Amino acid sequence: MSKTKDNEAPPVIEINAEWCKGCSICIEYCPQDVLALENGIAVVVNLDDCNRCQLCDYRCPDYAITVK
Amino acid sequence: MDNFDYTTFLREKKFPLIWCAGCGHGIIMKAILRAVGRVGWDQNDTVMVSGIGCSSRMPGYVDMNTLHTTHGRAIPFATGVKMANPDLHVIVITGDGDATAIGGNHFIHAARRNIDLTVVLLNNTIYGMTGGQVSPTTPRGKKASTASFGNVEAPFNISGLAQAAGASFVARGTAYGAVQLSKYIEKGLLKKGLSVIEAMSPCPTVFGRRNKMKSPVEMYDELRDQSVPVKKAATMSEVELEDKIVTGVLTDVDKPEYTAEYAKLIAKLGGSA
Ligand SMILES: Cc1ncc(C[n+]2csc(CCOP(=O)(O)OP(=O)(O)O)c2C)c(N)n1
Ligand code: SF4
Numbered sequence: 429m430s431k432t433k434d435n436e437a438p439p440v441i442e443i444n445a446e447w448c449k450g451c452s453i454c455i456e457y458c459p460q461d462v463l464a465l466e467n468g469i470a471v472v473v474n475l476d477d478c479n480r481c482q483l484c485d486y487r488c489p490d491y492a493i494t495v496k
Numbered sequence: 497m498d499n500f501d502y503t504t505f506l507r508e509k510k511f512p513l514i515w516c517a518g519c520g521h522g523i524i525m526k527a528i529l530r531a532v533g534r535v536g537w538d539q540n541d542t543v544m545v546s547g548i549g550c551s552s553r554m555p556g557y558v559d560m561n562t563l564h565t566t567h568g569r570a571i572p573f574a575t576g577v578k579m580a581n582p583d584l585h586v587i588v589i590t591g592d593g594d595a596t597a598i599g600g601n602h603f604i605h606a607a608r609r610n611i612d613l614t615v616v617l618l619n620n621t622i623y624g625m626t627g628g629q630v631s632p633t634t635p636r637g638k639k640a641s642t643a644s645f646g647n648v649e650a651p652f653n654i655s656g657l658a659q660a661a662g663a664s665f666v667a668r669g670t671a672y673g674a675v676q677l678s679k680y681i682e683k684g685l686l687k688k689g690l691s692v693i694e695a696m697s698p699c700p701t702v703f704g705r706r707n708k709m710k711s712p713v714e715m716y717d718e719l720r721d722q723s724v725p726v727k728k729a730a731t732m733s734e735v736e737l738e739d740k741i742v743t744g745v746l747t748d749v750d751k752p753e754y755t756a757e758y759a760k761l762i763a764k765l766g767g768s769a
Binding site: 447456482483485486487488489490491 | 498503506511512513515516517518519520521522523526527671672674675678700711712713716
């Protein structure tokens, strides 16, 4: 089920594929399993479950992911 | 959720970062930028000074006044900046090798003087940049390029060293616990006096691989499992704490700060700074 409340815009996750080095930290520690690795780069596979905790952003060493 | 846009503090033209995949240094840099954002410092009044090492590459990516100096000497350069202009906010970026091997004396004397700098010490327990030599914080038994059969030396407890030498604020955090780490850094920025924030930073390339940790994630899992908050640590024995990383604010005291004491002396003698 979507984590977004009715009156709220859904989260926007931006991934910079040029900067991502595929370390997989964001994927491993996302509490909602929103992300996955595809061809060595993080991708969003389950946006509906994102709760905007931003833990992926906090732990991305390469400034390659933001959540708004 | 933290809405501060840390990208305003980045020199994005210098990206992608030189650090290896999964290196903790980039996470710690972001924890610092978020902390500076929360305290509201202007980047024109803030100076970031580093020595030499992978960790010390940080100022190259940060849009503040930045100084990349010589190995072990970030604290002396930062001391000069702060003495010349005590109104500037001065952050020192250093590694375990930079601050506690070649720069060890500068580190303890800055703590003794209690000069108002914020030292973020990125402790990856190895010399990353030069290929993985033993550092003063390499744990016993761990392998390094200069310890193929395991390190026989005892490691420094960096935070303990800073506390004993007189720093007014000492905290330890990890790249895994980036949210908490950023809060410790924020407290350190606001403290008048020497603040040391020891930030444990996985080095997957020259430490992890040599020590049978196959992926960056394995190293972050280990950091998570080793971390013990300072309150809980108080209830544990020395044996129980042997392989643990005690996290949190370890020291927070008010005591005379060097540049303020110096200004008082000048005023007393009738001069002006
Ligand atoms: C005077 C001098 N001696 C030695 C070196 C070689 N050197 C460069 S970086 C480094 C160690 C850096 O280790 P650390 O401070 O722990 O940083 P890391 O690379 O692990 O982040 C050494 C010994 C140097 N650049 N200058
Ligand atoms: S060698 Fe280690 S410390 Fe240096 S950038 Fe790579 S992972 Fe980070």
